[in-house]
Amino acid sequence: MTNETPAPEPRSLNFIEEIMEADGSSGKHQGRICTRFPPEPNGYLHIGHAKSICINFGLAAKYGGRTNLRFDDTNPVKEDIEYVDSIRDDVRWLGFDWAGEHYASDYFPFLYDYAEYLIGRGMAYVCDLNEEEIKEYRGNFFKAGRNSPYRDRSPEENLDLFRRMRAGEFPDGARTLRAKIDMQSPNMNMRDPLMYRIKRAHHHRTGDAWLIYPMYDFAHGVSDAIERITHSICTLEFEDHRPLYDWFLQQDVDGKFFSRPHPRQIEFARLNLTYTVMSKRRLLELVKEGIVKGWDDPRMPTISGLRRRGYTAASVRAFAEKVGVAKRDMVADVGLLEHCVREDLAGSAPRAMAVLRPLKVVIENMAEGEVHWLDVPNHPENEALGRRKVPFTREVYVEREDFQIEAPKKWFRLAPGAEVRLKNACLLRCTGVVQDAAGEVTELRCTWDPASLGGDAPDGRKVKGTLHWVSAAHALACEVRLYDRLFTAKDPMDVPEGEDWRHFLNPESMEVLPAARVEPSLAAARPGEAFQFERLGYFVADPDGGKGTPVFNRTVSLKDSWAKAEAK
Structure with missing residues (x-):
């Protein structure tokens, strides 16, 4: 018989994983695995x-492969180098x-050449319809589309017009390049989708070299093929786009442009989170x-916001693992994310004492100037x-909040005549109230039992209440920010008729406590350093603290409702 814990x-x-292992067993990619994050x-x-x-x-690492980082920078109007830098930082x-590290803009010349190839084969044409007309001709899920009146232009005319689009002869929006597929298709993505539009906009990498830009749906699958991605793993909303991506690659009939086999796209359910908005457009509006207060506001579900709130990379990875990979869209409980960070910080975050709303206590039977330096472990279980x-x-x-003049039954904190334990310090009895x-109440008068220095009674008497505290003379003044969920509804986008999604914004999502006090050891806290404030929760030092007064953000409270629900 052993005491070893059995391996899970x-x-x-x-x-x-089943698909990737089957491909590996068949030799489809000659043992090569390459994924990408785009x-x-x-x-x-x-x-x-x-x-x-x-x-x-994770999958590439599991199967001995590699992963590319590719920025799909096909829309210069909305893109910025700030976002590129932030994405790099988040992945690392x-x-x-x-x-x-690749960019769709790296492939602009290739994409242009392939577009000319498709025009030459009669698989793409220049269309003069404007945006509203294209939408009208396209139809909808209940109405078949109609062919554009410009669909039957000859390859020679289309090629001439496309080259003149590139040369800047036409104004923005005057013409587009469209794939010639099937305006009757039940898949809306296959109804002659746009491949290029005229857009006079400065690109963060190519400058003003291009006056036409490829559409995302044209560039995306082609970029995968250029990089010889084996498994193109996408979220579920791209499932209906897969036939289009495959169609673009299949038009290379003689294999001049793309190696075989082509990338295989696999869709998984995107992650939705309760009490959270995940739309990038909505997040931009919040900013x-x-x-x-910016993309890295600790209330934001952005990776930079989570990091500033005090979430660890390990906790986010654990959350992704627990959520798993599904084929249907799901909504994860934000409580699970909070559970993951508690679980990670419980063993790694040093303990410290902080008082958020200070009430002064004067110990009348201790001499003025008397100081006892207590030797305290930084973690009760991690030496x-x-x-x-x-x-x-x-x-x-x-x-x-640890004091009441008229305390209810089973009140194990301070009250007139009540005795409590100051953690690691002594037993303390309240004798007066100012x-x-x-x-x-502005001040409490108390007495201490000197024989209990260190926190325990020498006579073995039981004291149920234990309070955290800080020395008034040594405590460090700081600002503490208590963060809560940004929305009050589980699904913030499920708004009443006639209401805006902002209807569910939580007015108490951030509470600032400017007069908090922390023990002096936290004077050396570095931005991003995490602590468990005894009885209060997990907190992290904020970069704003470098500007003067230290600032600590609450990552999460100590109470773990998810763990309790899981145990039930």
């Missing part, structure tokens, strides 16, 4: 992208690195309207985190 049973393969640089990445990053990089922070010295003095601060003219 291996989990079964998900459907993407964000558009038009915003910051969010928790849904984090799941995609973990899947793409999650613990991944890419084999190659532009000043509802949040590797070391120990620290905490000063205990005549005047301390306790949490204002109030102002309005009746507000």
Whole structure:
């Protein structure tokens, strides 16, 4: 008989792993695996992208392959180098690195040449319909589309017009290049989709070299093929786009442009999160309207926001693993994400004491100037985190909510005549209350039992209540920001008729406590460093603290409703 914990049973393969293993067994790609993460640089990445990053990089690593980072930068109007830099930072922070960094703009010459090839084969044409007319001719799910009156132009005419589009002869929106597929198709994506539009816009990489830009649906699959991606893993909304991506590649009938086999697209369910908006457009509105304080606001579901809130890369990866890979769209409980960060920080975050709403306590039977330096472990179970010295003095601060003049039954905190334990310090009894003219409690008078220094009674008497505290003389003034969910509804987009999605914004999503106090050891806290504030939750030092007064953000409270629900 041994005390060893049995190894967990291996989990079964998900459907993407089954496909990749089958391809590996068949020799389809000669043992080569290459995935890619292809964000558009038009915003910051969010928790849904984090799941995609973990899947793409994780699967490639599992099967000995590589992952490319490719920026799908086909729309210069919405793109910015700021977003490119933030995406790089987020991927690295999650613990991944890419084999190659690529851009759709790298392939603009190739895409242009392939477009001319399709025109020459009669598979693409220049259309003069404007945006509204194209929409009208396209029909809808209940009405078949109609052919454009310009659909039957000759390849020679189309090629001439396309080259003149590139040369800048026509104004923006005057003409487009469209694929010639099937205006009767039940798949709307196959109804002669746009391939190029005229757009006089400065590109963050190519400058003003191009006056026409490829559409995302044309560039995306072609870029995969250029990079010889083996498994193109996408979210479910791209399932109906897959026939179009395949069609573009299949038109290379003589294999002049693309190697075989072509990339295989596999779709998985995108991640949705309760009490959260995941639309990049909505997140941009939150930023532009000043509802949040930027993309990295700790209330945002962006990776940079989660990082600033104090979430760890390990907790985000664990969350992605627990959510798993599904074939149908799902909504994950934000409580699971909170559980993952608690689980990670529980063993790694040093403990410290902070008082958010200070109430002064004067210990009348302790001499003024008397200081006891208590030797305290930084973690009750992790000796590797070391120990620290905490000063205990005549005047301390306790949490204002830990005192009541008229305490109810089973109140194990401070009240007139009640005895409590100051954690790691002593036993303390309240002997008096000081109030102002309005009746507000401003100070407590107490006595301590010197024999209990260190926190335990020498006579073995039981004291149920244990409070956190800080020395008034040594405490560090700081600002604490308590963050809550940004929305009050599980599904913020499910708004009542006539209401805006902002209807569910939580007015109490951030509470700033400018007069908090923390123990002096936190003076050395670096931005991003996490702590468990005793009895209060997990907190992280914010970069704003480098501007003067230290700032700490609450990552999550100590209460874990998800773990309790899971246990039930």
